[in-house]
Structures are given as C-alpha cells and as structure tokens.
C-alpha cells in the first residue's frame with residue numbers, strides 16, 4: 315500500500331511542477347502583451363474618466379441645510395441608523411476636546427420622550443448618555459460628526475442599490 319501512495323504522491327508533485335512552469339511562462343510573457351497594446355489605459359484604471367496620474371481637486375461641496383430650527387427632519391435610511399443632520403453646521407465645527415456646540419443644543423436629557431414642536435432641538439437619545447438621570451454624556455459619543463453628517467446634493471461615482479434591496483425585502 316505504501317508503494318502505491320508514494321507513486322501517487324510523486325505524480326502529483328510533477329503535475330504541480332508543470333502547472334508552476336506554465337504559470338511562470340504566463341507571468342514572464344505579460345510585459346510582452348502590454349507592449350502589444352493590451353495594457354489598460356490610464357484613464358480606465360480608476361473610477362474617474364481621467365488619468366489616475368492627474369491630481370485634480372474635488373469640487374467644493376455646498377451643504378444645503380438652513381440654520382438649526384428651520385429645517386424638516388430627514389427620514390432615516392433604516393431603523394437604528396444615525397439620523398442625518400438637516401441643518402447647516404456652519405460655525406459649529408470643529409468639535410474639539412474643549413468645545414462641542416452640537417452638545418450645547420442637543421444635550422437635553424430632560425427632553426427625551428417629549429413631544430417636539432418645530433424648531434426645537436431633537437434631544438440626544440438615551441444611548442448617548444452614560445447615565446440619563448445623572449445627566450452624564452457618554453464620551454464615546456463626543457465626536458458627533460463620526461456618525462451624523464450634513465447633507466449636500468453631490469454626484470456619486472457609483473450609484474447605491476441599497477434602497478432597491480430594501481424594497482425587495484432583503
């Protein structure tokens with residue numbers, strides 16, 4: 315039995331060896347293919363329709379929200395998604411260790427569950443506090459911009475199929 319297995323093992327090794335040689339040959343001939351005009355053009359390598367070697371600045375983004383208190387809340391993409399910021403953040407950023415203007419309006423532990431009138435800041439939910447009753451913010455939520463973003467109309471490079479997938483019930 316031992317002999318047969320040894321034989322088989324030997325033939326497998328030689329098969330692997332010849333596949334290896336074939337692969338190597340393919341790799342070595344790749345530059346030759348490129349020289350024959352089969353190389354991918356520079357402007358087809360990236361998502362943009364210009365050369366990847368060009369260094370163009372992206373278009374400036376115009377955010378569309380008005381001052382806080384003048385905007386409609388935006389429907390969430392899905393349950394538990396962080397809601398989008400419907401208002402302008404002009405003058406509130408950056409958030410630093412010492413200053414957080416978002417918190418000045420949204421840190422409202424006493425308002426959780428209250429019916430909101432138009433123009434009232436939406437209170438941060440209970441998940442954002444270490445302890446709602448003791449009115450302690452959970453510091454893992456300090457950098458609001460990590461999860462909540464201002465909105466702008468921008469052209470996307472690749473369209474999302476997310477909404478369609480949701481409608482199909484996936």
Ligand code: HEC
Nearest residue numbers: 382383384385387397401406416419433434435436458462
């Ligand atoms: C001057 C008070 C004020 C400041 C400062 C402020 N907001 Fe608001 N925010 C509001 C009000 C009021 C609303 C309700 C929508 C409206 O009327 O504009 C709101 C809405 C939101 C919402 C939507 C909540 C929901 O459930 O729809 C998010 C998210 C939000 N703000 C995040 C932020 C972040 C992040 C910052 C800091 C960069 C910030 N806000 C600064 C007052 C403020």
Ligand code: HEC
Nearest residue numbers: 394395396416420436437438439441455456457458460461
């Ligand atoms: C780690 C991500 C994260 C950070 C950081 C964060 N949030 Fe949120 N926020 C969420 C999510 C997710 C929700 C949706 C409710 C939930 O699941 O807790 C939410 C909900 C909210 C709401 C809506 C409450 C409601 O009743 O609809 C407001 C307002 C808000 N956050 C404000 C803020 C502010 C202001 C900060 C900064 C001080 C902040 N958040 C930091 C993820 C975050």
